[in-house]
Amino acid sequence: MSNSPETTSSQSLYEQLGGEAAVNAAVDIFYRKVLSDYRINRFFDNSDMEKQAAKQKAFLTMAFGGPNNYSGQDMRTAHARFVKMGLDNSHFDAVMENLCATLSELNVPQELIDQVSAIAETTRNDILGK
Amino acid sequence: MATIPRITFGEATFSCQPDESLLDSLLRQNIQVPFGCRQGVCQACLMRSIDAAPPESAQAGLKDTLQTQNFFLACVCHPEQDMTVALPNQQGAFIEANVIKKQLLSPDIIHLVLEYQTPFNFFAGQFVNLKRPDGLIRSYSIANIPHAKNVLEFHIRRLPKGQFSNWVHEELKLGTALSLSAAQGACHYVPGRATQPLLLIGTGSGLAPLYGIIADALTQGHQGPIHLFHGSRDLNGLYFIDELRELSEKFNNFHYVASISGDNIDSKHVKGRANDIALASIDSLSGWRVFLCGHPEMVNQSKKMAFMKGASMADIYTDAFHVLQADS
Structure with missing residues (x-):
């Protein structure tokens, strides 16, 4: 991850964060936080951990401004059963909190965390089926 | 061009x-x-x-x-x-292999050794589908590393209503030809990162793939500590105790703990579940390579716990022994 405050603005967010290596560094930490967060871990339990980690990686790549072809419709379909289980704004907020804590732990500068946060925020309505 | x-x-x-x-x-x-x-x-x-x-x-x-x-x-x-x-599940041709040895390792577990003639590639810890002459198929893990003798070793546990395992224990004769599929599965040792600590947890005949993986790691000169925890509910599921103790005397970096989890069993082994004992003995698994084989519930629980204790998902290798309920 980039610690340097002088990163040039010509680099994309994904490049400034450190690309795929940064996603790999973040995914285990993020997934561990989510699994140990009593507010949301019931949505992540009882699933194939390997597949779950791959999905988290796709999500982080997208939030880091990296290559992705996430579609809103896919997000809605994938989360529909969780919405039925009661998934709401409070859970989405908890995931955002874990995401930001992961990046802080990796010493990502706050201004980049804000950018990641803003991208992740754009998925809120699709994930919550609104 | x-x-x-x-x-x-x-x-x-x-x-x-x-x-x-x-x-x-x-x-x-x-x-x-x-x-x-x-x-x-x-x-x-x-x-x-x-x-x-x-x-x-x-x-x-x-x-x-x-x-x-x-x-x-x-x-x-x-x-x-x-x-x-x-495709990953596309079965290649079956090859033939002959039974050259059958020996009881414990009252429940038999050591079956097959010899093959056709070239055959595998990693210790992978599994093959064994097919008997009438076509019944079961999967078993390979417990040895490839060597010049062209043999494959299996530890076959007799299950209460197991058609295949009971047949192996009672009827299968030396010299009989069995068919075997290509080796499959991603739970095996990969050389490199030779100083990484290894944690291996197995229940019952889940020791088979782990035994192969340990042999592989030691043969390839693995330098880091190798910790094996083998557990069973009762004494019938523990075996190779002397062999593993000898191995730990021969290799300073190999450590072995045998445990029994059933109640009211008088034994000299550590009391408790292998995964509980293993995970309680290590504070952080950050940087470790973890192998989990045997009872599906043990494998799934331990996988999550090992991950939460710091092991990277990429460094956890599992082989859950699922048993067919009706006619295993």
Whole structure:
């Protein structure tokens, strides 16, 4: 991850964060936080951990401004059963909190965390089926 | 100027154009293969190259064991040379192997040794499907490393209503020919990172793949500590105790704990479940390589606990022994 405050603005967010290596560094930490967060871990339990980690990686790549072809419709379909289980704004907020804590732990500068946060925020309505 | 790579899939051979992925070229031939995200994430289009090593970029994100076995993701594969490819579950031909040894390791577990004539590639810890003459098939893990004698060793536990296991224990005779599939599975040792600590937890005949993995690691000169925890409910599931103790005397970096979890069993072994004992004895698994084999519930619980204790998901290798309820 980039610690340097002088990163040039010509680099994309994904490049400034450190690309795929940064996603790999973040995914285990993020997934561990989510699994140990009593507010949301019931949505992540009882699933194939390997597949779950791959999905988290796709999500982080997208939030880091990296290559992705996430579609809103896919997000809605994938989360529909969780919405039925009661998934709401409070859970989405908890995931955002874990995401930001992961990046802080990796010493990502706050201004980049804000950018990641803003991208992740754009998925809120699709994930919550609104 | 580079030539256009030719792809072989089953009976079909076709070219993969420079601007298309291997997945695109398969679909263009109307060959139905599973796929999902088309960006190398979901791993739905996992395939295997039978001959040439796939481009490294097509293996990004795959477990190192799968990379070693030439698995790749078709959607991000841009072949650089001719390749013969197959789907992961595509069964190759069965080969024949003869029973050359049968020996009880415990009242429940038999050591079965088969000898094969046809060339056969495998990693210790992988499994094969064994087929008896009437066609009944069961999967068993390979407990030895490849060597010049062309043999495969299995530890077969007799299950209460197990058709195959009871037949092996009671009827199978020396000299009988069994058919065996190609070796499968991603729970095995990969050389490199020789100083990494290894944690291996097995229940019952889950020791079979672990025994092979340990032999492999030691033969390849693994330097880091190797901790094996083998457990069983009762004494019938513990075996190779003397062999493993001798191994720990021979290799300073190999450590072995045997445990019994059942109640009211008088034994000299540690009391408790192997996974509980193992995970309680290590504060952090950050940087460790973890192998879990045997009872599915033990494997799944321990996988999560090992991950929460700091092991990276990429460093956890599992083989859950699922038992068919009705007629296993």
